[in-house]
Amino acid sequence: MLKINEKHKKYDLCMTFWLSLFVIFGLNIHIMATIKVLLHPKSDGLGGKIFRVAIRVTKDRKQNYLYLTNLNSIDEWDDQARVVTSENPKHHQLNRLIRKKFDSIEDLILEYEATKKSFTARQIIDEIKGVTETVTFFQVADEHVKNLRKAKKHNRAISDNSKVNSFLEFTGNENLTFNEIDETLLNRFKYHLQAKETVSERSIMNILILIRLLYNRAIKMGVVDRKYYPFGTDKIRIKLPETLKIGLDESEIRRIENLDLQEGTTIAHTRNVFLFSFYLAGIRIADVLKMKWSDIKQDRLYYKMGKNNKVVSIKLPEKVISILEIYRKDQKKGNDYIFPELKNANAKDARDMYAKIKTATKKFNNNLSDIAELAEIDKKITNHIARHSFGNIAGDKVPLQMLQKLYRHGHLTTTIGYQGNFIHKDTDDALEKILNF
Structure with missing residues (x-):
């Protein structure tokens, strides 16, 4: 049986012969593609290396790699014979895989050369992988983000795009295919994020959840075979860490209510919005700011939740009605916003709405820190704490x-x-x- 290194020697001799003819006679024709089996080390981002067995195809000075497997150490590779050594318990199977892929690439190149069809190294590798695998992970991710923007879900689009970019920054490979996303890669990515110390465990899990979502989508599209799926019981498991939800108690809410703040000031407005949310069972800040006077009918509030599009009808408590009276003087028309943050926003531009809500939320959270200090509350207060506070008191x-x-x-x-x-x-x-x- 012909060994891989013997085949490669023949290729080297063949290339040397043809190159000599090209130099001597000045022949102006394309140089034949070359194939080489090699060990392609790569940094694992933690100070170590990954030893990847690959077949490299070179055509017109451009190279592309078909990665076959990862080895545990350099001792598992014979660089002269270009085979996996017996140090690896699966060396027989791996060497058969290398020979099979090498022969497939060689046959495909010879077919292109015989028919005088032009081709690139990338085309050869893509064709060996299979047509379906030419769709990359980041192409599917980009389509996902675009669809979110079309659906005007800009908050999630921005969040998911940031997650995708963190994965791209780590891999450094825009052409990453789904079957290259294995347990080893995902574990290294997780350790890489943990080493940063600025990314919470929940944020890491959320990134992995997005990768899993896109992988499942690719399987349904026929982009990748399910056998490559890196998630599951014996593979990458995603478990969200428990989060500590701390709300205010009744005495702390009363202290905020009893603060002597001058109406019309920014800090008084912040308190009004916070209590408005709390009194209505912790309505999310984005939904509060989107509320219009037309949503109120006979002391009932009718609105659609932004998170799940559920239609809600709730009787307005007296404390909410008192807050509304403060803003009623600024009401211009029935479809006008109750609170001022979105009055100058373009309701047809989801990005503008998102940007103004985000700016307002940041401003409110800063002011709530001042309110906590004034009310002598030693807990961190944000807009979302209104929801936790309602749950705590309930x-x-x-x-x-x-x-x-x-x-x-x-x-x-x-x-x-x-x-x-x-x-x-x-x-x-x-x-x-x-x-x-």
């Missing part, structure tokens, strides 16, 4: 089914999981009983 006072409606959750299990962050009475009592000796 506790187990009302049935979970009712809280599900107030929170606008699609599933009761979501409410159970969320409210579990704030119900501590049973565990507190149990601990007290155990330690009461």
Whole structure:
């Protein structure tokens, strides 16, 4: 059986012969493609190296690689014979794979040369991989982000685009195919992010969730075979870390309510928006700012949640009506916004709406830090804390089914999981009983 290094020697002799003729006679024709099996080391981003066995195709001075497998150490490779050594327990299978792919590439090049068809090294590698694999991960990711923008989901589009860019920055390969995204690569990516110390574990998991989503989409598209899927029980497992949700208690809410703030000031406006959200079971800040006077009919609020498009109808508490009276004097027409942040926004431009909501949210959060200091509250207060505060005060006072409606959750299990962050009475009592000796 012909060894790979023997084939390569023949190629070298052949190339030397033809190159000599080209130089001597000045022949103006394309140089034949060359094939080489080699070990292609790459930094793993953590100070070590990955040893990748590859077949390199060179045509017109341009190179492209077909990566076949990763080795654990350089000792598993014989650079002279260009084969995997017996140091690797699967060396027989891997060498058969190398020979098979080498022969396929050689046959394809000879076919192109015989028919005098032009081709590139990239075309050869793509054809060996299979037509479906020419669609890259980042092409699918780009299409995903574009679709989000078309659907006017700019918040998620920006977030997902940032996640994709972090993966691109790590791999440095715009042409990354799905079957190249294996457990080894994803684990190295995870360790790379953890080493930064500025990326939370939840953020890392969210990036992996996006990669998994795009991989599943590629499988449905026929871009990659499911056998390459790197996620699952015995592979990459995604587990979101538990987050600590801390809300304000009744006394802290009363302290905010009782602050002596002059109406018309920025800090008083911030308090109004925060309490408006809290009084209505923690409506998200984006939904609060999008509310219009036309959404109020006979002391009831009707609106559609931005997160899940659920239509909500809720009776306005007296405390909310009192806040509305402060802003009613600025009402211009029925479809005017209740709060001023979006009055000059272009409602038909989702990007403009998103930008103004983001700016307002940042401003409110800065002001809420001042409010916490004035109210002598040692907890960090943000707009979203209004939602946590409602959950904390609600506790187990009302049935979970009712809280599900107030929170606008699609599933009761979501409410159970969320409210579990704030119900501590049973565990507190149990601990007290155990330690009461």
